[in-house]
Amino acid sequence: MKLDSSVAAVVTGGASGLGRATAAALRDLGVKVAIFDLNRENGAKTAEAIGALFCEVNVMDEASVDAGFAKARAAHGQERVLVNCAGGGRGGKTIARDRQTGEIKPFNVADFEWVLGLNTVGTFRCIVKSAAGMATLEPNVDGERGAIVNTGSVAAEEGQVGQVAYSAAKAAIKGMTLTIARDLSSEGIRINTILPGIMATPPMLGVKDRAPQIFEGLTRSVPFPRRLGHPEEYADLALTMLRNGYFNGETVRLDGAIRMPPR
Secondary structure, eight states, rough: OSSTTTOOEEEETTTTTHHHHHHHHHTTTOOOEEEEEEEHHHHHHHHHHHTOOOOOOOOOOOHHEEEEEEEEHHHSSSSSSSEEEOOOOBBBBBBOOOOOOOEEOOHHHHHHHHHIIIIIIIIHHHHHHHHHHTTSSSSOSSSEEEEEEEEEEEEGGOOOOOOOHHHHHHHHHHHHHHHHHHHHGGGTEEEEEEEEOOOOOOOHHHHHHHHHHHHHHHHHSSSSSSSSSSSSHHHHHHHHHHHOOTTOOOOOEEEETTOOOOO
């Protein structure tokens, strides 16, 4: 797919981190970009800074997502590109013991449902809405109507202690990628997923400020290059997946060769 001013895109979680870097990279190519994000202040600032459209959207809410796509399409037309970066987690072991009393504390199932709702269901909700719109477009010269990129995590393959909900949610995104690619193949819509490692996003940079020793340990755990990944490197891979018409149904690690230990 040629990425230029004739193409419209939606980037969820586009107010910061991986989403912002991807939205900016698309705008640099002239693509018309709508940012979906729940953070009104950051979303508006990012949209103004890069020349995008901000849509305040909660991917866990059907009506909110519908309104976001309606606003984006009214401004830019039907999108041919969707990049799903919205996500997050709540940590905790499946069961834990209080260090003082030995009391057994089960993981809060409501938190588990929330993490899956945000990451997996939220991603799928946006895929369904966007693909339905893409299917109305005329195919390009390669028979393509659109392309989608999802954000998983290396936790999908090597979840650490206390990451049960997040690992399950990201593993589900990985698991549904090939199936969706097959579902959408007759419509000329491609889909791929990136599994980032430890990236220099706002939450991780917050660790650097709060606990520099932990941050340094994370940096040293990456074989090469011995640093956190740059959001721009995620954006570069996302653009490759969008541009390359034979890239379909894949999940690709972007992690500096790290393999996460249990802790």
